[in-house]
Amino acid sequence: MDLFDRHLDFVAALRRAGIQVSVAEDIDAANALGAIDMTDRDQLRAAYAAAAVKRPAHRPAFDTVFDLYFPALLDDAGSAAEEAAERATPGRQIYPGDPTLVQFREQLAQQLLAGDADGLAQLARVGVGRFGAVTGGAPGVQSWSAYITMARTSPDTLLAALLEQALLPDERGTMAERLMRQTFAARIAAFRRLVDTEVQRRLAAESGPDRVARTAVRPSAERLDLLHATNADLSAIRREVQPLARRLAARLAYDHRHGRRGKLDFRRTIRASLSSGGVPMQTHMRPRHPRKTDLVILCDVSDSVTSFARFTLMLVFALREQFSRVRVFAFVDDLDEVTRFFRPGVDIVEAVTRLDAEAKVRGWYGRTDYGRAFRLFEEMHSDAIAARTSLLVLGDARSNYGDPNVPALQRLAGRARRAYWLNPERRGAWDTGDSCASQVGRVMPMVECRNLSQLADFVRDVV
Amino acid sequence: MFASAAETGQRLAGAGYLADSATATTVFLAASLERPLLVEGPAGVGKTELAKAVATCTGSELIRLQCYEGLDESRALYEWNYKKQLLRIQAAPSDQAWERTHDDIFTEEFLLTRPLLGAIRRTESTVLLIDEIDKTDVEVEALLLEVLSDFQVTIPEMGTVVATRRPFVLLTSNANRELSEALKRRCLYLYIDYPTQERERDILLERVPNIHRDLAEQVARAAALLRSLELKKAPSLAESIDWARTLLVLGVDHLDETALTATLGVVLKHASDHVRAIKELDLSALAD
Numbered sequence: 001m002d003l004f005d006r007h008l009d010f011v012a013a014l015r016r017a018g019i020q021v022s023v024a025e026d027i028d029a030a031n032a033l034g035a036i037d038m039t040d041r042d043q044l045r046a047a048y049a050a051a052a053v054k055r056p057a058h059r060p061a062f063d064t065v066f067d068l069y070f071p072a073l074l075d076d077a078g079s080a081a082e083e084a085a086e087r088a089t090p091g092r093q094i095y096p097g098d099p100t101l102v103q104f105r106e107q108l109a110q111q112l113l114a115g116d117a118d119g120l121a122q123l124a125r126v127g128v129g130r131f132g133a134v135t136g137g138a139p140g141v142q143s144w145s146a147y148i149t150m151a152r153t154s155p156d157t158l159l160a161a162l163l164e165q166a167l168l169p170d171e172r173g174t175m176a177e178r179l180m181r182q183t184f185a186a187r188i189a190a191f192r193r194l195v196d197t198e199v200q201r202r203l204a205a206e207s208g209p210d211r212v213a214r215t216a217v218r219p220s221a222e223r224l225d226l227l228h229a230t231n232a233d234l235s236a237i238r239r240e241v242q243p244l245a246r247r248l249a250a251r252l253a254y255d256h257r258h259g260r261r262g263k264l265d266f267r268r269t270i271r272a273s274l275s276s277g278g279v280p281m282q283t284h285m286r287p288r289h290p291r292k293t294d295l296v297i298l299c300d301v302s303d304s305v306t307s308f309a310r311f312t313l314m315l316v317f318a319l320r321e322q323f324s325r326v327r328v329f330a331f332v333d334d335l336d337e338v339t340r341f342f343r344p345g346v347d348i349v350e351a352v353t354r355l356d357a358e359a360k361v362r363g364w365y366g367r368t369d370y371g372r373a374f375r376l377f378e379e380m381h382s383d384a385i386a387a388r389t390s391l392l393v394l395g396d397a398r399s400n401y402g403d404p405n406v407p408a409l410q411r412l413a414g415r416a417r418r419a420y421w422l423n424p425e426r427r428g429a430w431d432t433g434d435s436c437a438s439q440v441g442r443v444m445p446m447v448e449c450r451n452l453s454q455l456a457d458f459v460r461d462v463v
Numbered sequence: 464m465f466a467s468a469a470e471t472g473q474r475l476a477g478a479g480y481l482a483d484s485a486t487a488t489t490v491f492l493a494a495s496l497e498r499p500l501l502v503e504g505p506a507g508v509g510k511t512e513l514a515k516a517v518a519t520c521t522g523s524e525l526i527r528l529q530c531y532e533g534l535d536e537s538r539a540l541y542e543w544n545y546k547k548q549l550l551r552i553q554a555a556p557s558d559q560a561w562e563r564t565h566d567d568i569f570t571e572e573f574l575l576t577r578p579l580l581g582a583i584r585r586t587e588s589t590v591l592l593i594d595e596i597d598k599t600d601v602e603v604e605a606l607l608l609e610v611l612s613d614f615q616v617t618i619p620e621m622g623t624v625v626a627t628r629r630p631f632v633l634l635t636s637n638a639n640r641e642l643s644e645a646l647k648r649r650c651l652y653l654y655i656d657y658p659t660q661e662r663e664r665d666i667l668l669e670r671v672p673n674i675h676r677d678l679a680e681q682v683a684r685a686a687a688l689l690r691s692l693e694l695k696k697a698p699s700l701a702e703s704i705d706w707a708r709t710l711l712v713l714g715v716d717h718l719d720e721t722a723l724t725a726t727l728g729v730v731l732k733h734a735s736d737h738v739r740a741i742k743e744l745d746l747s748a749l750a751d
Contacts, residue, residue: 032496035492036468043468045485046489046492047492049489050492050653054647054650056654056656059654174720176719178744182684183684183687276545277549
């Protein structure tokens with residue numbers, strides 16, 4: 001297969017991975033290849049990235065696909081001999097005290113201590129070959145597992161010994177130890193990524209990059225399903241939410257400034273005309289008074305939507321910093337105003353912890369009860385919704401077979417200027433089981449909001 | 464401008480900018496393919512510095528267009544000097560035909576050149592820096608498209624000005640707003656993230672004279688730790704350079720708990736971030 005075919009396959013794989021590479025960018029990338037030193041893999045990677053990847057969120061997916069289509073060369077004679085040795089002893093059992101394993105862990109500890117990136121990459125290659133081999137899906141097919149490699153070599157357990165070596169005795173228990181711990185944790189994480197890459201490289205060599213690329217690429221933060229997001233995903237999402245809220249606020253401000261201009265500012269126009277000999281060449285308008293937008297958010301924080309709730313709280317937090325008049329209410333089967341936890345300048349992690357501990361959102365039942373929540377809201381806080389208020393309800397509309405109290409919700413929605421319901425479930429699951437999506441959907445428009453890009457669409461289309 | 468990616472890296476280093484392989488390659492590509500380069504990344508990682516370094520090491524003049532909300536074409540491209548035009552009309556002899564006066568006042572003499580047109584018209588080598596493009600309104604982006612793709616500016620009264628020598632164009636953005644696809648498509652793209660600990664140490668050694676290697680290492684490590692906390696504003700590279708300088712001025716040669724608590728204000732600029740860092744690093748005993 002020549003370079004041109006490889007280029008076409010690579011670009012096709014990028015597109016399959018959700019990176020939109022336009023034809024113009026494709027041509028740019030091909031031109032860039034002609035200008036660089038093709039034998040340098042770092043340059044090749046940088047050239048493709050510069051021409052084809054224009055969003056930081058796409059970068060991890062790009063790197064995965066790049067490693068599959070342009071794997072590192074095993075150039076030295078050592079690794080060739082190593083691979084031959086692996087092939088000679090397939091399926092050998094590895095026990096914790098195995099001499100090769102002990103020796104490998106010693107080498108790994110040295111490289112982690114030194115922080116040598118090339119050395120770690122070399123060890124990842126050796127480690128996957130020796131300790132990560134598993135039987136493939138079909139007879140005669142070899143496969144490898146990053147999980148098994150990491151479990152057997154367990155670099156995390158080296159941490160204590162590494163700290164012992166790197167620190168002076170009087171530095172134990174001080175900040176210096178924390179800093180070193182952080183450094184080693186970062187290096188171990190780097191080793192983990194190298195092992196992942198190596199496993200994918202070997203799988204790609206065995207069954208072709210196309211097949212591996214289909215399964216290996218993780219969705220980028222903007223497409224992650226919010227109901228199934230892990231902690232690491234959530235922190236990636238948090239970084240994305242902040243600009244989204246800022247954009248939303250900027251958009252509202254923009255519409256206020258440009259939508260309608262005020263009356264002629266006679267005084268300023270005349271003053272300005274003095275510089276052009278009394279001819280009013282430029283008119284000045286008075287700015288309009290910006291319309292204040294009130295926002296009331298009702299947020300389900302029950303266990304079934306934990307990660308969605310955390311995401312919405314992030315969004316609320318981001319919005320709270322941009323708008324002056326946002327009121328936030330959280331509920332499970334009891335309802336409490338939680339605006340106080342989201343004062344501007346407060347730390348988000350702390351706000352969420354305090355909300356869990358202090359807010360009175362759980363009653364005796366402890367599971368979501370929309371009916372009770374809406375009734376309580378109407379009784380206690382109905383003054384929060386005025387003619388200019390936008391109402392946003394966030395939740396999965398699963399009321400545990402209780403009555404969702406649609407009339408109360410209808411009264412609330414009727415009073416607000418606009419009302420929307422954001423549902424983190426996919427549309428197909430609505431109205432299944434205890435979901436009352438269509439019942440409440442008749443009262444206020446319900447929008448599917450499973451990931452950041454859907455949220456961005458909502459922001460763009462609706463607000 | 465440059466011969467190869469490796470040479471680009473060396474020359475940037477010569478201008479005091481330690482570029483990693485990706486940055487050097489991308490700058491080299493932008494120069495040799497004559498494409499604009501869009502640089503994104505968190506604030507204070509050296510995006511603007513990169514443009515300055517490119518200008519220094521190629522001996523070009525740096526023309527800078529600082530973007531802000533409300534920037535319009537009369538500030539970015541060109542403007543007619545209407546006061547002078549008015550004078551010209553008033554001073555015209557009364558027997559001169561209007562057509563003649565009209566032709567007179569739309570000439571080079573009455574044109575005020577703004578950065579974009581200025582960069583296009585220069586015959587010497589030029590680096591054009593369009594800083595913080597995300598701060599402008601969407602209309603300005605559309606205005607830029609002609610300049611960025613064809614390196615030309617069309618002035619309705621005069622005609623089209625085409626660049627005799629294409630400038631090296633560098634745009635920076637903090638991603639306050641998603642830039643349009645049309646703009647991104649015309650540019651090469653580089654994302655500069657916070658540097659790794661090893662690189663940050665090297666940059667500190669380069670940018671802070673007389674700093675000891677150990678201290679640089681400790682500052683880099685502490686900065687990485689602070690960035691891993693969930694802060695409102697993570698410390699940037701510029702701030703860790705300031706931090707190292709501060710420590711040097713204070714005569715601190717070892718960054719321990721006391722020194723960190725005393726100088727936290729140099730790196731963290733929000734009260735809530737202070738509280739969080741002090742809590743996470745167990746510094747509460749020293750903070751009072």
